[in-house]
Amino acid sequence: MSRRPRRRHAPPRSPAAARPTRGRLAAVDALRGIGIVLMVVYHFAFDLAWFRVVSADFNHDPFWLASRALIVTIFLALVGVSLVLAKRAHSGPQPFWRRVALIAACAILVSIASYLTFPQTFITFGILHAIAVTSVLARPLLGLPRLALALGIVIVAVGMTVQLPLFDTPWLNWVGMMTHKPATEDYVPLFPWLGVVLIGIALGHALPRVQRALDAANRSAPAWLAWLGRHSLIIYLVHQPLLVGALRVVV
Numbered sequence: 001m002s003r004r005p006r007r008r009h010a011p012p013r014s015p016a017a018a019r020p021t022r023g024r025l026a027a028v029d030a031l032r033g034i035g036i037v038l039m040v041v042y043h044f045a046f047d048l049a050w051f052r053v054v055s056a057d058f059n060h061d062p063f064w065l066a067s068r069a070l071i072v073t074i075f076l077a078l079v080g081v082s083l084v085l086a087k088r089a090h091s092g093p094q095p096f097w098r099r100v101a102l103i104a105a106c107a108i109l110v111s112i113a114s115y116l117t118f119p120q121t122f123i124t125f126g127i128l129h130a131i132a133v134t135s136v137l138a139r140p141l142l143g144l145p146r147l148a149l150a151l152g153i154v155i156v157a158v159g160m161t162v163q164l165p166l167f168d169t170p171w172l173n174w175v176g177m178m179t180h181k182p183a184t185e186d187y188v189p190l191f192p193w194l195g196v197v198l199i200g201i202a203l204g205h206a207l208p209r210v211q212r213a214l215d216a217a218n219r220s221a222p223a224w225l226a227w228l229g230r231h232s233l234i235i236y237l238v239h240q241p242l243l244v245g246a247l248r249v250v251v
Contacts, residue, residue, distance in 0.1 A: 025214065026217075026218040029225070029226040029228075029229030030222060032078050032228070032232050033232075035071055035074035036235055039239075043239065045064075048247070072127060076130065077196050077199060077203065079135060080196070080198060080202075080203065082204075083135065083142055085204060096139070103132045107131075107132055110128055110237075114126075125173075125184075126185075126187065130188035130193050145202045145206075148198040148199070151198055152195040152197070152201075153199070156195035158191055159176045159191030160192050162177045173189065174189055176192065
């Protein structure tokens with residue numbers, strides 16, 4: 001009788017292989033990486049203006065206003081998409097709340113650092129504050145993409161058109177719908193930006209309908225852009241100190 005061949009044991013996997021990144025798509029990470037690149041370029045231009053190397057009006061110039069709007073739209077739409085991907089990967093509530101707590105803590109650090117740098121215009125409700133709050137507010141709609149889309153469109157429309165003096169007060173301007181932008185270095189109010197997150201939820205649910213295109217995008221996504229997207233939080237925190245420190249040496 002012939003011997004049954006002995007089963008070979010599979011070689012041990014490396015720690016990275018043993019812990020795959022669940023729920024992530026290279027195309028989504030790369031798109032977030034594009035947002036990171038645009039953000040660094042925008043802030044570098046802002047720093048050059050702050051050091052009086054160049055002249056630029058970031059509060060009124062349509063080019064810079066549109067650039068900022070594009071960057072914030074990329075980040076917040078991907079917040080909604082990422083919430084859907086995390087749910088699809090069966091990520092429980094604990095990772096979600098840990099992530100929200102981390103982002104909220106970083107938002108507080110940004111407020112403190114900006115107060116030390118710009119005491120008259122420090123950041124009270126910027127992009128990290130918005131990501132933390134909108135993630136919590138949008139979570140109940142993760143399984144309701146049509147409602148999220150409809151509500152998102154309404155919130156964007158209201159935030160872009162409704163202006164009430166009530167929301168000019170310092171305690172309410174984080175909601176949006178103010179008559180003028182408050183004096184702050186970064187301002188991302190709930191209206192209209194919560195709407196962008198909700199639209200992102202609808203986009204996240206639509207991804208399986210374009211699976212072939214998504215697979216192609218995942219294969220062609222540059223690895224370095226995807227890396228930037230996966231480490232967007234730490235890059236956000238460190239890039240400005242590095243840019244400002246370098247300009248202090250050079251200028």
